[in-house]
Structure formats: C-alpha cells, structure tokens
Amino acid sequence: MVGGLWTGWGGRRRIEARQLRNLRRLVETVRRDSPLFRRLYGDLPPSDEVELSDLPVTRKPELMAEFDDWLTIRSLPLDKAREHLTDIGRVGVPIDDVAVFQTSGTSGEPAVIVLSESFVEYAYGIMLARFERYHRKLVRDVRNLGARVTITGGRGHFAGNGFNKLVQRLNPRLAKGFGVTFVEAEQPIGQIVDRLNAIGNVAWIVTYPSMLAILAREKETGRLRIEPALFTTGGETLTDDLRERVKRAFPSLKYGIADPYGCTECLALSFECSHGRKHVNEDWVILEAVDEAMQPVPDGTLSATVLLTVLANEVQPFIRYDLGDCVQFDEDSCTCGSPFRSIQVEGRQATLVRVGGVTLSPLVFNLEHDQAQRIQLVQTGEWDFELRIQLAEGAAAGPVFQEVIASVKRVFRDNGLDDVTVRTGEALPEFTGSGKFHEVLPLRNTGSRT
Numbered sequence: 001m002v003g004g005l006w007t008g009w010g011g012r013r014r015i016e017a018r019q020l021r022n023l024r025r026l027v028e029t030v031r032r033d034s035p036l037f038r039r040l041y042g043d044l045p046p047s048d049e050v051e052l053s054d055l056p057v058t059r060k061p062e063l064m065a066e067f068d069d070w071l072t073i074r075s076l077p078l079d080k081a082r083e084h085l086t087d088i089g090r091v092g093v094p095i096d097d098v099a100v101f102q103t104s105g106t107s108g109e110p111a112v113i114v115l116s117e118s119f120v121e122y123a124y125g126i127m128l129a130r131f132e133r134y135h136r137k138l139v140r141d142v143r144n145l146g147a148r149v150t151i152t153g154g155r156g157h158f159a160g161n162g163f164n165k166l167v168q169r170l171n172p173r174l175a176k177g178f179g180v181t182f183v184e185a186e187q188p189i190g191q192i193v194d195r196l197n198a199i200g201n202v203a204w205i206v207t208y209p210s211m212l213a214i215l216a217r218e219k220e221t222g223r224l225r226i227e228p229a230l231f232t233t234g235g236e237t238l239t240d241d242l243r244e245r246v247k248r249a250f251p252s253l254k255y256g257i258a259d260p261y262g263c264t265e266c267l268a269l270s271f272e273c274s275h276g277r278k279h280v281n282e283d284w285v286i287l288e289a290v291d292e293a294m295q296p297v298p299d300g301t302l303s304a305t306v307l308l309t310v311l312a313n314e315v316q317p318f319i320r321y322d323l324g325d326c327v328q329f330d331e332d333s334c335t336c337g338s339p340f341r342s343i344q345v346e347g348r349q350a351t352l353v354r355v356g357g358v359t360l361s362p363l364v365f366n367l368e369h370d371q372a373q374r375i376q377l378v379q380t381g382e383w384d385f386e387l388r389i390q391l392a393e394g395a396a397a398g399p400v401f402q403e404v405i406a407s408v409k410r411v412f413r414d415n416g417l418d419d420v421t422v423r424t425g426e427a428l429p430e431f432t433g434s435g436k437f438h439e440v441l442p443l444r445n446t447g448s449r450t
C-alpha cells in the first residue's frame with residue numbers, strides 16, 4: 001500500500017510538471033504562429049511563466065469566425081477546408097499534411113477540426129500506452145470472435161468514420177488490427193438490421209447511445225439476431241438505464257459496454273480503466289470543471305461547463321475551450337491505481353430543456369411506445385412543444401399521439417409547469433447532421449452558448 005501511495009504521489013507530481021511544460025510550449029507556439037492567439041495573449045506574462053488561469057476562455061463561435069487567423073499554419077483558409085468537407089469522397093483524406101473533420105453541430109454550427117499527423121500518432125500512441133493487460137486481452141478476444149462494425153453518420157466528414165480511414169491511409173499496418181465495416185446511421189432501421197444480420201458474426205459495435213437504444217429494441221423484438229461481445233459508445237451520454245437495458249437485451253455481451261469520453265476536438269481525451277472509470281489523459285489534455293462564471297468547482301460537484309485544453313494539437317489550438325459538457329471529477333482515487341484523475345460526464349447543456357425557470361433533463365420524458373419506431377419532442381417556443389412520431393407499420397396515429405402527449409404533459413405538470421402546450425407534429429423525427437438521434441430537441445439559441 002505504501003508503495004502504491006508513493007507511486008501515486010510521484011505520478012501526480014510528474015503528470016502536473018509535464019502538463020505545465022507542455023502548456024507553456026504550446027502558448028509559445030501559438031503566440032508565434034497564430035495571429036488570433038498573438039492578439040488574445042498580447043498582455044499576458046512571458047510564455048515560460050504563464051499559468052493556466054492567466055489564459056482567457058475561448059468559444060467555438062468566436063474561434064470559427066476568425067478561423068483563418070486561428071490556425072498556426074497559413075495554408076488552410078476556411079473556404080479551402082469547407083470545399084474539402086463538401087466532397088464526401090474525400091473523407092479521411094488529408095489536405096497537405098493535415099487531416100480535416102467536422103463536428104456534428106449538436107450545439108449549433110459545426111466546427112471545422114484540423115489535426116496534424118503528429119496528433120494522429122499521439123491519439124493512437126496514448127490509447128495503447130494506457131491499455132492495461134485487461135484491454136489487450138479484450139481486443140485480442142473480440143477480434144477472434146468476429147467482425148467490428150461502426151454505425152455512425154456517413155453523410156459528412158465525421159471523426160467516427162473518417163479517423164479510421166485516415167489511419168488506414170497513414171499507417172496501413174497499424175490499421176489492419178482495427179479493420180472495420182461501416183454502416184450508415186441515417187438509413188432506415190430495417191435496413192440497418194438486415195445489414196447486421198447479413199454480416200452475422202458481429203463481435204464489436206461502435207456507435208452512438210441513441211443508436212444503441214434502437215438496436216436494443218430491435219433485439220428485444222427478435223428482428224435483430226446478432227450476438228456481439230462488446231459495444232463502444234461515444235458522442236452522447238450513455239445512461240445507466242440504457243446500459244442495463246442493453247445488457248438484458250444482449251446476453252452475449254461478455255465485455256459489456258465501453259464508454260470513453262471524447263469529442264472531435266480531442267479524440268483521445270480519456271480512457272476507461274478496468275474498473276469502469278473514465279481517466280483523463282492529463283499529460284496531453286487539461287480538463288477544468290467550472291461554474292457559470294468560469295471559476296473552478298470542487299471535485300465531487302457537477303460543473304456548469306468544462307474547459308478543454310489540448311496540448312497535443314499545435315496546428316489548431318484549443319486552449320481553455322468551452323466544451324459545454326457538465327462533468328464531475330471523482331473525489332477519491334480509483335482502485336485501478338491510475339494517477340490520472342477520473343470524471344463522470346452528465347452530458348451537454350445544449351440538450352437540457354428550459355421552460356420558465358425550470359431546467360429539465362431530456363431523460364425525464366418517456367418517449368417510447370410499442371406502436372412507434374421513433375418519437376421526438378421538439379421545443380418550438382419557450383412554452384410550446386411539438387411531438388414527432390415515426391409510427392410502427394400499421395399503427396394508428398391518433399391513439400399513439402394521444403398517449404404520448406398525455407405522458408409528456410404529466411412530466412411537465414409534475415415539475416410545476418401547467419401551461420405548456422404539446423401539439424401533434426406533421427413532420428417526421430429528424431437527425432443531427434452526423435446521424436445522431438436526439439429524442440428531445442430544446443429551443444436553440446436561448447442561452448449564451450450556441
């Protein structure tokens with residue numbers, strides 16, 4: 001135990017020293033090579049004395065508005081990047097020596113993300129470095145069991161699909177072990193089910209939690225016949241309820257559900273250890289849990305948002321970048337012995353519903369009906385909601401809408417909101433640009449965050 005503590009303390013000190021050294025080096029680089037950051041950091045202390053708290057918070061809309069001055073290279077103006085992104089045939093194809101992806105735009109305008117080749121090497125390197133024996137065995141076992149399938153948005157340059165293609169291009173040998181079949185999330189559920197059934201020996205599926213919920217239901221009805229050993233999820237919050245439901249629906253799930261926390265801005269943000277905690281890769285990433293005033297919140301407290309600093313991307317600087325997720329650092333250290341701090345992620349502020357003075361999680365609504373394939377609640381005005389339903393085959397619309405509207409109104413009433421209107425919508429439920437499905441779409445542009 002003494003040895004474990006000693007390593008832990010030594011580990012923390014080493015991590016923090018490494019973090020500060022990397023931060024100061026990044027600050028020096030962006031002051032020299034990014035016109036935007038040169039202006040932003042004009043009045044700061046010298047780079048070799050700078051502390052994290054000296055640096056101003058940055059946000060997506062401001063950075064995107066000055067994209068051409070943001071990067072530390074001058075060879076990729078925004079119009080060139082956008083032109084590349086409109087060509088769907090070039091997903092995962094680098095421009096010059098950088099890779100370009102887009103975010104899904106869950107919380108507003110999609111951002112353009114630029115990664116250098118060294119970042120890609122870092123992302124794979126750090127993933128392998130943090131692997132425990134358990135992970136190595138898991139990857140080997142799952143690979144022997146059958147195919148790995150990625151189900152994500154296919155109609156854009158999203159990291160889910162594009163990153164695999166990029167690695168295949170840069171390092172075919174490395175990519176060989178990660179060979180994947182890609183299934184487009186936007187196609188009708190029936191087609192996705194047929195495709196998976198046709199593959200047969202699906203061992204590992206990488207997808208969004210919203211797609212996982214659909215797969216669980218298809219498995220429960222018996223239409224989906226695959227028996228995967230492992231799911232990996234990302235891009236949305238995986239709830240405990242969904243985790244339990246999926247485990248019940250798929251008894252074959254020997255390795256459970258891995259749910260690392262990451263984002264397009266930083267793919268290798270955290271790793272999930274053998275005890276199921278999400279540890280932040282703090283030598284290359286700084287995460288700060290902060291309140292509405294951007295002041296740090298204590299460990300064990302849920303933050304209003306989180307600031308991300310990516311120390312490994314020197315081409316497109318993300319420094320104290322407001323990510324919009326609510327997180328909570330664990331107070332106690334993990335039994336796995338890792339000196340890297342662990343977090344719990346409560347999801348995006350952008351998905352919370354605000355009515356009057358009340359804030360509701362999308363999870364409080366029960367948007368399921370055995371006569372419906374997909375149900376979506378859309379906030380059209382502060383007090384006005386519209387329900388969109390994709391009915392099951394042969395279902396009568398009237399009673400389904402009636403029952404779901406009654407259940408939604410009951411939730412509002414339970415939260416003291418008696419004057420909310422919930423109407424029957426004509427349109428079908430809609431997807432985000434990257435093929436994610438959100439059961440609840442809150443009113444856009446109501447807060448400061450877009």
Ligand SMILES: [Zn+2]
Nearest residue numbers: 273277334336
């Ligand atoms: Zn751990």
